[in-house]
Amino acid sequence: MTSACRGPQAKTTAMPVTTILGSPEGLCRLLQLLSTCVAFSLVASVNAYGGFSGDWCMFAWCFCFAVTFIIIVVELGGLQARFPLSWPNFPIIYAYYATLFCFSASIIYPTTYVQFLGHGRTRGHAIAATVFSCIACVAYATEVSLTRGKITGYMATVPGLLKVVETVVACIIFVFISDPYLYKYKPALEWCVAVYAICFILAAVAILLNLFDFTNALPIPLPSFLSGLALLSVLFYASAMVLWPLYQFHQRYGGIPERRRDSLCTISHVHYVCAWDRRLAVAILTAINLLAYVADLVYSAHPGFV
Structure with missing residues (x-):
C-alpha cells in the first residue's frame, strides 16, 4: 500500500453509531456478531464440543466473534489510525477467513459430531448451533461481496x-x-x-x-x-x-x-x-x-x- 492510502486513515475520527452500524457492512457485522455468539453459546451450554472436530468448530466461532467485535469497536471509536495493521485491507482479509472458518465449521460439526448425538437437548442445541454457523457464513460472504471492490x-x-x-x-x-x-x-x-x-x-x-x-x-x-x-x-x-x-x-x-x-x-x-x-x-x-x-x-x- 502507498503512503497515499494511509493519509485519510490518519485523519479518521469516530463516526456516528448509526452511520457505521446502519450501513450494509455494519448490518452484516451485527448479524455476524449475533450468529457466532449464539453458535458457541448453544454449544458451550451443553458442553457439546469434545474431540478435535468439536474443538475446531468452537475455536472458529469464538475467533470470528472476537475479531468481529474488535472491528466494530475500532470503527466506532475511530481508532483505525492506531491499528497496527493496514486497516483498508484487514477487514476484507478477515471476512475471507471468517467465511471459510464458518463454512468449514458448518460442514465438520454436523458430519463428525452432531450425527452421533442421541436425541435430546444436547442434539437440539448442536443442530441450532449449526444453523447459526451457516447464517454467520452467509453474513461474512455477503460482507466480502459488498467490500471487495473497495480495496x-x-x-x-x-x-x-x-x-x-x-x-x-x-x-x-x-x-x-x-x-x-x-x-x-x-x-x-x-x-x-x-x-x-x-x-x-x-x-x-x-x-x-x-x-x-x-x-x-x-x-x-x-x-x-x-x-x-x-x-x-x-x-x-x-x-x-x-x-x-x-x-x-x-x-x-x-x-x-x-x-x-x-x-x-x-x-x-x-x-x-x-x-x-x-x-x-x-x-x-x-x-x-x-x-x-x-x-x-x-x-x-x-x-x-x-
Whole structure:
C-alpha cells in the first residue's frame, strides 16, 4: 500500500453509531456478531464440543466473534489510525477467513459430531448451533461481496483470495493430523506434514507482508516473489499428493486400502473420527490445496496481476 492510502486513515475520527452500524457492512457485522455468539453459546451450554472436530468448530466461532467485535469497536471509536495493521485491507482479509472458518465449521460439526448425538437437548442445541454457523457464513460472504471492490492491492486479486483459501485448508489439515500416529515413523508421511507446515508459513508470510505494508522491503519485485512462492508450493504439494495416499492406502507400503479393514471405523463415537476417515480427509484436502496453488501460480505468473 502507498503512503497515499494511509493519509485519510490518519485523519479518521469516530463516526456516528448509526452511520457505521446502519450501513450494509455494519448490518452484516451485527448479524455476524449475533450468529457466532449464539453458535458457541448453544454449544458451550451443553458442553457439546469434545474431540478435535468439536474443538475446531468452537475455536472458529469464538475467533470470528472476537475479531468481529474488535472491528466494530475500532470503527466506532475511530481508532483505525492506531491499528497496527493496514486497516483498508484487514477487514476484507478477515471476512475471507471468517467465511471459510464458518463454512468449514458448518460442514465438520454436523458430519463428525452432531450425527452421533442421541436425541435430546444436547442434539437440539448442536443442530441450532449449526444453523447459526451457516447464517454467520452467509453474513461474512455477503460482507466480502459488498467490500471487495473497495480495496486495491494484492489482497483484492484472485491470488490474494487463494492465499486465504490455502492457509485455511492447511489449518483444517492440521486438525485432522493432530494425532501423530497417522504419520509418525514413516519418513514419506513426515515429509507430507512438513510440506503442509512449510507451505502454510509461506502463504501466511505473503499475507502478512501485505497486511503490514512491508512489500517494498523485499529484495526482489513482489510479483516475482509471489510467483516463486506459488511454484515452490505447487512442487511441494504435488509430492504430498503422491506420497500421502500411497503410504496411507496402498497395502504394499503399510496402508489400509479399505475402510472396513479399520476396525475402529465400525465404532460410532461422538468424540472420535477414525484414522481411515482422517487419512481420506487429508488426501482430499491435499488435492484441494494443490489445485488452489496451481491456480495461484497461473494467476501470479500473469503479467501485471498486482
